[in-house]
Amino acid sequence: MKTFKKSIVAIIALMATINTGYSQNTSDIKKLSDDERMEWWRDAKFGMFLHWGAYSIIGGERGDQIAGGGAEWAMDKLDYTIEEYEKFPRMFDPQLFNADDWVKMAKDAGMKYIVITTKHHDGFSLWDSKVSDYDIMDTAPFKRDIIKELAEASRKQGIKFGVYHSIVDWHHPQAQGNLFPNYNAGQKDQTVINPEFPEYYKNYLKPQVKELLTNYGDIDVVWFDGDWIADYTTEMGKEMYSFIRELQPNTIINNRVDKGRKGMEGMDMEGNFAGDFGTPEQEIPATGIDEDWESCMTMNGTWGYKPDDTKWKTSEDLIQKLVDIVSKGGNFLLNIGPDGYGRFPAQSIRRLKAMGEWTDANGEAIYGATASPYDMPEWGRYTKKDGIVYAHVFDWPEDGQLVIHKNIKLKKATLLVASETEISTNKIANGTVLKLPKEAPDQSVSVIRLELR
Known part of the structure; x- marks a missing residue:
């Protein structure tokens, strides 16, 4: 298993001095009101989700086994030990990746923002992390900072840029890395805990989040996942929310930073929970909701690249889903799962093209629109x-x-x-x-x- 190359003391010292040319002085940033901060997001309506990482090499398959559910869960679903799985980050060399092309496809599709998985549950990071050597620069042969390239390409083309980050980590021994073969046992069994998780939270999770929020310019959205494990507490969630807002006062943070969401429904339970918007997953609320929300959805049935999954939604269905969501006051975050070479599947490209043609002609009725004041008609x-x-x-x-x-x-x-x-x-x-x-x-x-x- 890879060792983490910095002691806790060295990490803390290093985090105070990291500077890759993007570090910001928050005292110079005009702090917006909540409505001002949310305004661009409420108007945008349509964004691109990108699930990409070492699991994109696997494609949800291991011999004659096919991962049930999302291909990005291959490490857990296909019973890889940490040592077995580490070979995939060491092979991750997506020479066909082009950040400008990816952003242009999002923009041409009518999408106004991008959210990329910086670290999924497998623990492998797509940026040059100084907290760990389990990242794109130290472990993979690619040796290019994917987050840096996408952030720069997004700004160049006028697209807002956001980062997905997993609270769960199947590689780190103080998180879920000790639970093989069922790394995610804690999702359904809340008695499964790691007593060292608070150390992981303090000395690994937060420092990595700080890197993303200080070294890559303005981060417009922070999208957490993995809030379901018992180790992560609502106190940690509220602290994380405040920590992020101190680093970037005007960023927007989803409700999975805390512990309040009601499963796949995505909206908060009653109570005081941190987060700026709800996150329905693979579903659209039946009626409008008087809160900010965003429905995230796949084009087929999986988030990560999975060639075996051929159940693609039609372009017509995806366009109608966009309209349905906007009519109920929400945003649509539509996922792409690029392959291990850095290519969008052809099926995704065709659907993006169709959605771009439709939004180009009809965008007046989508961008900046509000929920319908009338009952849904049958037509x-x-x-x-x-x-x-x-x-x-x-x-x-x-x-x-x-x-x-x-x-x-x-x-x-x-x-x-x-x-x-x-x-x-x-x-x-x-x-x-x-x-x-x-x-x-x-x-x-x-x-x-x-x-x-």
Whole structure:
């Protein structure tokens, strides 16, 4: 097993002096109010999640075994010992990785921010960490700081940049590295603990978070995971939240920094928990929620690269999910699992292209929009912005008659993609009928702009 190359004393001394050209003096930063801090995120609506690491080499397979669930859990699901798994970071050499290309694909898809896994549960770090030698610079042959390259590419192209970081660590002996073969036993059995976890939290987890928050410029989102283990307490979560806000006062932090979320539903239980937004996972709330939230979702069934998983969601389904989420007041964080060479799967690229074409034409009805003030119609969804209501039609009526909500005081209706063509209307008892063209402008979702009186 790899040894950690710094003693605790050396780590603490080193953390005080780290400077890679990005360190910030927080006293010079204008501290925004919570609404000001959240404003860009609330307007953005659409982001890219990137699950990538040494597990991307494995692809969720070991001989004739296939990992159940996500391929990023290969170390646990395929029963690798720490020593067996360490060969994959030593092989991780993604020569086809190009940060500018990745960011451009996100931008062209209509995404406004990126969140990358800096360290997943396997413990391998994608940046040049001075706290550990189990990272991209010391263990892997690649010898390039992936987080640095993506952060710079994002800023260059005007995309917000965020970091995912796992509280869980299956490699570190003071975290879960002593639980082989079931590294994640503590997820379901809260009696499984490591009494040394507080030392890991103080001398490894927090110093690594500090590196990410001080050496790579503005970090716009900090996305935690692994909050389910009993070792991690709500006191630690609140301390971590305050620690991060001291380092970067204007960053946005998800609710998994604390212990309050209700499972995959992602929203907080009643109580005082730290975190700026809820995190529904692989699901969309049935109705709107009067809090900030973001639904994270895969394109197929796994977060990490897994060629065996061919159950891809259609582009139409993903576009409709984006609309559904925005209509309920949320954000959509859509995942890509690049392979071990640094390539996006072709299936992901095709879906990103389709979503980019749709958002390019219909972005007015998405970015900066708020939740619908009306009940969900059978034919689609509503969003609202600046006194305009947008009717997103999933099921184009065969007879060309679309009934909109009776509380919409309509002044004028036009197709968003052909705004010069006004749609004729007819008032009826339970609403207003729009007389639409026979053919839908878009097979995924067609948008009608409803100007209010």
